[in-house]
Amino acid sequence: MFKTFHKGGVHPPENKLSAGRPVEPFPVPATVAILLSQHMGAPAKAIVEKGAAVKTGQLIAKGEGFLSGNIHSSVTGKVSRIEAVTDASGYKRQAVFIEAVADEWFDDINTDTLLDKEIKLNAAEIINKINESGIVGLGGATFPSHVKLSVPRGKKADFLIVNGVECEPYLTADHALMLEKPGEIMVGIEILKKALGVTQAHIGIEANKPDAIALMQKFASEYTGVKVHPLKVKYPQGGEKQLIKAITGREVPSGGLPVDVGVVAFNVGTVFAVYEAVQKNKPLIERVVTVTGKNIKNPANFRVRLGTPVAGLIEAAGGLSENTGKIIMGGPMMGKALAIADIPVVKGTSGILLLQDDEASRNKPQPCVRCGKCVAVCPMGLEPYLLMPLSQKNEFDRLESEHIMDCMECGSCSYICPSARPLLDFVRSGKNNVGKIIRSRKKQ
Amino acid sequence: MVTTIIYTILSLSLLGAVAAVVLYFVAQRFKVFEDPRIDQVEAELPAANCGGCGFAGCRNLAETLVKSESFDGLFCPVGGNTVMARIAEVLGRQAVTQDAKIAVLKCNGTCEYRPRTSIYDGTASCAIASALYSGETGCNYGCHGFGDCVEACLFDAMYIDETTGLPVISDEKCTACGACVKACPRNLIELRKKWKGNKKIYVACSNEDKGGIARKSCSVACIGCSKCVKVCTFDAITLENNLAYIDSDKCRLCRKCAPECPTNSIIEIGFPQKKEKIPETAGNNPLTVNKD
Numbered sequence: 099m100f101k102t103f104h105k106g107g108v109h110p111p112e113n114k115l116s117a118g119r120p121v122e123p124f125p126v127p128a129t130v131a132i133l134l135s136q137h138m139g140a141p142a143k144a145i146v147e148k149g150a151a152v153k154t155g156q157l158i159a160k161g162e163g164f165l166s167g168n169i170h171s172s173v174t175g176k177v178s179r180i181e182a183v184t185d186a187s188g189y190k191r192q193a194v195f196i197e198a199v200a201d202e203w204f205d206d207i208n209t210d211t212l213l214d215k216e217i218k219l220n221a222a223e224i225i226n227k228i229n230e231s232g233i234v235g236l237g238g239a240t241f242p243s244h245v246k247l248s249v250p251r252g253k254k255a256d257f258l259i260v261n262g263v264e265c266e267p268y269l270t271a272d273h274a275l276m277l278e279k280p281g282e283i284m285v286g287i288e289i290l291k292k293a294l295g296v297t298q299a300h301i302g303i304e305a306n307k308p309d310a311i312a313l314m315q316k317f318a319s320e321y322t323g324v325k326v327h328p329l330k331v332k333y334p335q336g337g338e339k340q341l342i343k344a345i346t347g348r349e350v351p352s353g354g355l356p357v358d359v360g361v362v363a364f365n366v367g368t369v370f371a372v373y374e375a376v377q378k379n380k381p382l383i384e385r386v387v388t389v390t391g392k393n394i395k396n397p398a399n400f401r402v403r404l405g406t407p408v409a410g411l412i413e414a415a416g417g418l419s420e421n422t423g424k425i426i427m428g429g430p431m432m433g434k435a436l437a438i439a440d441i442p443v444v445k446g447t448s449g450i451l452l453l454q455d456d457e458a459s460r461n462k463p464q465p466c467v468r469c470g471k472c473v474a475v476c477p478m479g480l481e482p483y484l485l486m487p488l489s490q491k492n493e494f495d496r497l498e499s500e501h502i503m504d505c506m507e508c509g510s511c512s513y514i515c516p517s518a519r520p521l522l523d524f525v526r527s528g529k530n531n532v533g534k535i536i537r538s539r540k541k542q
Numbered sequence: 543m544v545t546t547i548i549y550t551i552l553s554l555s556l557l558g559a560v561a562a563v564v565l566y567f568v569a570q571r572f573k574v575f576e577d578p579r580i581d582q583v584e585a586e587l588p589a590a591n592c593g594g595c596g597f598a599g600c601r602n603l604a605e606t607l608v609k610s611e612s613f614d615g616l617f618c619p620v621g622g623n624t625v626m627a628r629i630a631e632v633l634g635r636q637a638v639t640q641d642a643k644i645a646v647l648k649c650n651g652t653c654e655y656r657p658r659t660s661i662y663d664g665t666a667s668c669a670i671a672s673a674l675y676s677g678e679t680g681c682n683y684g685c686h687g688f689g690d691c692v693e694a695c696l697f698d699a700m701y702i703d704e705t706t707g708l709p710v711i712s713d714e715k716c717t718a719c720g721a722c723v724k725a726c727p728r729n730l731i732e733l734r735k736k737w738k739g740n741k742k743i744y745v746a747c748s749n750e751d752k753g754g755i756a757r758k759s760c761s762v763a764c765i766g767c768s769k770c771v772k773v774c775t776f777d778a779i780t781l782e783n784n785l786a787y788i789d790s791d792k793c794r795l796c797r798k799c800a801p802e803c804p805t806n807s808i809i810e811i812g813f814p815q816k817k818e819k820i821p822e823t824a825g826n827n828p829l830t831v832n833k834d
Contacts, residue, residue, distance in 0.1 A: 182751075184676070187675065188674060188675020188676045188677075189675070189676050189682055190676075190682055190751075434674075434675075435674075435675075437659065437660040437675050437676065438659065438660070458663075459663065460663050460664065463665075520664065520665040520670075523664060523665040523667070523670045524665070524670070526670075526673065527667070527669050527670050527673060530673060
């Protein structure tokens with residue numbers, strides 16, 4: 099019996115069409131649009147001007163404040179303009195447009211692929227390096243990694259957890275990376291262990307990736323204190339709190355952070371980026387993106403430079419077919435439908451999913467039948483059937499006391515609802531409003 | 543048998559009398575004085591409980607009106623000057639008058655002017671659609687048309703026009719309570735000074751993009767060319783973030799600005815048709831004219 103979290107969860111069809119496809123390097127595009135806001139927190143501030151010549155890996159925007167991230171150029175060329183571009187949120191955000199002429203890496207970036215096991219930096223230097231390299235959580239939340247590693251005073255990390263779960267249907271980016279770079283990921287884990295001052299690391303992988311589990315177990319046996327946990331295939335197993343519960347049995351308190359229970363968790367993609375930053379001096383300028391969907395000819399895992407337009411990736415995987423209903427950035431459960439295909443790839447882009455018309459369409463909402471399925475599947479133990487009407491009626495006090503802020507927007511409730519009620523839509527809207535109230539209260 | 547009934551009646555009467563005496567003294571002891579004028583003021587208020595005054599309901603406004611020394615910042619937009627005058631009479635104070643206001647929609651992006659670029663099949667709510675993306679058209683600022691404002695209106699003064707996809711505000715029914723202003727996630731509704739004959743002149747656009755981008759997404763978008771600003775003799779028009787704004791307190795309805803607008807984003811409503819200057823396509827746009 100595999101380990102898992104105990105509260106709620108659903109099991110949507112896995113549809114891992116691109117599983118087993120190797121990570122192909124995607125050609126450097128002619129123009130990239132590098133968004134200044136690719137992370138949680140304040141947008142970075144551009145430090146290059148129009149016309150400036152930049153090299154691959156050169157810093158082009160600096161993080162503003164503590165919760166932010168640096169942004170580097172992903173190509174070599176000239177900054178053609180700094181302008182707003184529509185991003186995955188559907189709104190226009192500032193981006194640096196660079197026209198690529200070559201692919202010449204900046205100063206002392208090591209581009210060889212040799213495995214470098216020796217960790218030369220100390221803990222503080224590692225955290226600093228990660229900050230400089232603009233590394234954020236690549237699982238999708240894009241939380242700046244250096245902030246996670248700076249454990250607050252009075253708290254102590256006991257374990258490092260590495261998230262190789264990839265519970266979203268369709269996506270295989272993390273899976274492909276684990277098969278491709280197990281040695282590098284192990285060194286990345288050692289680096290993070292050193293930075294956090296912990297001796298134990300646990301890697302969680304869903305049981306539908308037996309090849310990755312076997313490979314990671316083989317590599318982990320060379321290191322002490324690194325353990326691979328095969329986990330039950332259940333969505334949202336890859337949710338940070340769910341993963342922590344499954345592996346350690348510890349429960350992150352409501353409103354708390356994983357470090358409150360002595361755990362810090364990173365996605366495998368992030369761990370690999372940490373390896374490259376610390377050992378190879380390479381900032382975060384590319385990532386693995388799955389391009390998939392039932393009517394895409396060649397589902398693939400690409401290593402993509404940040405800022406590459408999504409349309410190019412779709413073209414490379416076989417193009418857009420007639421009956422495509424939605425283009426989704428991310429997975430089918432938590433991803434965002436894109437309004438246009440010319441959206442640049444950002445640090446948080448784990449996949450591009452093309453849904454067919456019938457898959458993408460939403461059924462007409464019917465009245466609630468009080469079956470309670472949404473309550474049963476909520477991994478956070480909330481009551482979505484109740485939160486939705488409360489949100490519709492703007493009962494913000496009540497929403498707060500019903501712990502709406504614990505919702506992680508996994509969408510299990512909307513997925514399971516037999517009446518096709520848009521539970522998550524309203525819960526999210528209520529969460530936004532309550533969040534605003536809480537923030538304004540804190541300011542006072 | 544009879545005696546039992548008599549005893550019962552007597553004992554119950556006695557009990558009632560004792561309770562009455564106790565209750566009388568308790569009531570005297572715990573009596574809360576309430577200004578009788580609160581009831582009088584409340585009776586004058588429209589009992590709409592719309593919250594337009596900023597209070598939870600009419601009773602709360604009445605209490606505050608009676609307790610406060612002056613009428614500063616206290617006004618019932620629904621009742622308007624007449625109701626406030628009557629309240630002033632009740633309270634023996636000098637009445638304050640305010641210009642009547644009317645809600646207008648600062649977007650004229652009808653289906654015709656603002657072509658669709660994507661299809662939204664999610665929940666029909668402006669707030670939710672707005673949180674998910676910029677909308678079905680290329681405009682990041684325009685009306686979604688799902689009618690959060692219509693739902694918020696307690697006075698039945700709004701409806702969504704099927705052909706334009708935009709809300710229509712009834713001049714007669716609108717009380718300027720401001721519920722729609724709060725309901726709109728894009729802040730498209732503004733309360734403006736109400737002129738006689740419901741004359742209106744305003745920039746029916748909220749797009750802050752640069753001219754070219756705005757024009758591309760909507761043919762009647764304000765492109766921030768500042769022609770109207772230059773022609774205005776009353777300094778009523780300001781340009782901020784590529785968007786012109788006509789201050790309804792300073793505007794004198796001279797109508798110089800509207801013909802200047804190259805994209806017809808300045809709307810004139812309720813004026814007699816100008817004969818010579820404006821060709822049919824310019825200026826007056828019948829689509830947002832109220833039909834009541």
